[in-house]
Amino acid sequence: MALGLGVDRGSPVPLYFQLSQQLEAAIERGALTPGSLLGNEIELAARLGLSRPTVRQAIQSLVDKGLLVRRRGVGTQVVHSQVKRPLELSSLYDDLAAAGQRPGTTVLVNDVVPAPAEAAAALGLGEGSEVHHVERLRLAHGEPIAYLCNYLPPGLLDLGTRQLEATGLYRLMRGAGITLHSARQSIGARAATAAEAERLGEDPGAPLLTMRRATYDDTGRAVEYGTHTYRPSRYSFEFQLLVRP
Amino acid sequence: MALGLGVDRGSPVPLYFQLSQQLEAAIERGALTPGSLLGNEIELAARLGLSRPTVRQAIQSLVDKGLLVRRRGVGTQVVHSQVKRPLELSSLYDDLAAAGQRPGTTVLVNDVVPAPAEAAAALGLGEGSEVHHVERLRLAHGEPIAYLCNYLPPGLLDLGTRQLEATGLYRLMRGAGITLHSARQSIGARAATAAEAERLGEDPGAPLLTMRRATYDDTGRAVEYGTHTYRPSRYSFEFQLLVRP
DNA sequence: TGCTGCCATATGTCCGGACAATCGGACGAC
DNA sequence: GTCGTCCGATTGTCCGGACATATGGCAGCA
Numbered sequence: 175m176a177l178g179l180g181v182d183r184g185s186p187v188p189l190y191f192q193l194s195q196q197l198e199a200a201i202e203r204g205a206l207t208p209g210s211l212l213g214n215e216i217e218l219a220a221r222l223g224l225s226r227p228t229v230r231q232a233i234q235s236l237v238d239k240g241l242l243v244r245r246r247g248v249g250t251q252v253v254h255s256q257v258k259r260p261l262e263l264s265s266l267y268d269d270l271a272a273a274g275q276r277p278g279t280t281v282l283v284n285d286v287v288p289a290p291a292e293a294a295a296a297l298g299l300g301e302g303s304e305v306h307h308v309e310r311l312r313l314a315h316g317e318p319i320a321y322l323c324n325y326l327p328p329g330l331l332d333l334g335t336r337q338l339e340a341t342g343l344y345r346l347m348r349g350a351g352i353t354l355h356s357a358r359q360s361i362g363a364r365a366a367t368a369a370e371a372e373r374l375g376e377d378p379g380a381p382l383l384t385m386r387r388a389t390y391d392d393t394g395r396a397v398e399y400g401t402h403t404y405r406p407s408r409y410s411f412e413f414q415l416l417v418r419p
Numbered sequence: 420m421a422l423g424l425g426v427d428r429g430s431p432v433p434l435y436f437q438l439s440q441q442l443e444a445a446i447e448r449g450a451l452t453p454g455s456l457l458g459n460e461i462e463l464a465a466r467l468g469l470s471r472p473t474v475r476q477a478i479q480s481l482v483d484k485g486l487l488v489r490r491r492g493v494g495t496q497v498v499h500s501q502v503k504r505p506l507e508l509s510s511l512y513d514d515l516a517a518a519g520q521r522p523g524t525t526v527l528v529n530d531v532v533p534a535p536a537e538a539a540a541a542l543g544l545g546e547g548s549e550v551h552h553v554e555r556l557r558l559a560h561g562e563p564i565a566y567l568c569n570y571l572p573p574g575l576l577d578l579g580t581r582q583l584e585a586t587g588l589y590r591l592m593r594g595a596g597i598t599l600h601s602a603r604q605s606i607g608a609r610a611a612t613a614a615e616a617e618r619l620g621e622d623p624g625a626p627l628l629t630m631r632r633a634t635y636d637d638t639g640r641a642v643e644y645g646t647h648t649y650r651p652s653r654y655s656f657e658f659q660l661l662v663r664p
Numbered sequence: 665t666g667c668t669g670c671c672a673t674a675t676g677t678c679c680g681g682a683c684a685a686t687c688g689g690a691c692g693a694c
Numbered sequence: 695g696t697c698g699t700c701c702g703a704t705t706g707t708c709c710g711g712a713c714a715t716a717t718g719g720c721a722g723c724a
Contacts, residue, residue: 186685214675248673248716251638358658410608411607492688
């Protein structure tokens with residue numbers, strides 16, 4: 175194979191990670207075509223001067239990503255599909271930016287309030303505890319896209335209105351050293367109330383896409399709860415789901 | 420610890436899997452409380468008569484599920500959160516059955532047709548190729564919940580109308596030996612057309628939740644494409660998203 | 665021809681060990 | 695008192711090997 179595989183033992187990057195990145199790049203650029211066998215692990219390990227467990231770890235990470243399939247007695251194949259990325263905790267701001275939509279944000283509310291019952295329950299706090307409360311209008315090309323209402327536990331992050339208008343909430347949390355880990359989401363639809371219609375530039379009774387989400391960090395602590403409403407003509411949710419057997 | 424941990428070497432079940440199941444059960448029933456340390460891997464391995472790699476494999480599988488967190492230099496902790504299950508490729512039929520809603524299905528169309536452009540593209544077939552086409556109305560307690568329109572590649576499965584009325588499409592595919600692996604989903608909302616409103620028992624212009632999905636098996640082959648519309652008053656999408664770093 | 669059983673092949677599981685990187689607290693220097 | 699350093703603890707990475715098990719093709723037999 176002329177894949178240019180080879181690891182650098184002087185690098186602090188783990189060997190299995192170097193290999194998995196190279197394999198992923200080879201798949202990405204088409205050097206490993208869908209359906210083709212990867213060659214057996216033993217020989218691959220010998221060729222690269224690595225042990226089999228290390229090679230397996232590299233391959234396993236790509237299997238987890240859905241790029242490869244292992245079959246006992248057969249070999250490891252490249253998946254032939256439109257699988258691009260697995261799913262991620264999507265950030266509306268980043269999604270819009272990636273789509274070249276020039277996102278903008280108008281901060282409508284940014285203060286500390288007693289937590290409403292629903293937010294307190296989601297964040298695991300007592301009802302009436304103080305929480306950060308942020309309401310934002312998200313725009314693209316100057317047009318309203320979504321209305322975002324969020325609650326955060328106190329002391330987690332100090333939210334400057336200026337920062338909130340420059341970037342997304344997730345990016346701010348990550349920048350504050352919070353490692354996001356999982357989220358419970360609920361997506362639905364309903365007719366716009368008069369107030370919602372006014373805010374988003376729709377007619378009353380127009381369909382809206384709604385999302386409720388609680389986000390947790392890597393220790394399982396709830397770090398954010400929010401209810402969002404989207405204009406369905408301007409936004410829809412795109413997922414890539416993976417099943418783990 | 421009185422966790423009752425111990426493996427059976429006579430069982431064909433892999434040791435790491437036995438251990439991970441026991442740990443998961445211990446977490447589930449509260450014997451391992453959120454935030455508590457799991458005890459170091461070396462000692463745990465010694466106590467169980469296993470090697471450290473085997474114990475690590477068991478722990479890793481629970482980390483992947485989001486039940487445990489590892490911290491170098493600290494130990495492995497139980498996540499303290501409402502994290503129950505990771506996300507799965509949800510089946511509407513099974514979801515309803517699990518919620519005790521007694522799902523029902525009316526098959527409206529079940530035949531072979533030339534593939535519409537969108538379905539052919541999603542399934543990776545030429546436009547106009549023959550495909551299975553199924554249209555169903557999904558009910559709960561006799562009330563319409565969703566309208567499901569699906570296309571499947573030919574020869575994959577023979578779909579009996581009787582079977583379709585008794586269970587869900589995913590269950591039929593799994594029963595035919597197809598291993599579902601991933602799906603691309605798009606969720607949105609729009610106003611009901613007159614025909615849609617009629618089918619679902621809503622008023623024209625009422626908000627509907629829409630889902631478009633292409634499903635792939637473990638080799639990356641597209642095995643299903645469908646467009647669904649849901650009554651938002653009766654159904655919403657619930658997810659548990661996990662981020663892998 | 666068609667079925668059966670064997671066998672090479674590849675991944676799956678498991679072991680025991682070694683060293684590195686990181687975390688948190690204890691200790692000592694300033 | 696505060697800061698930096700050291701050190702024990704724990705996970706992270708990596709090795710080399712062993713045997714188990716599922717797969718698919720081939721040869722032999724009915």
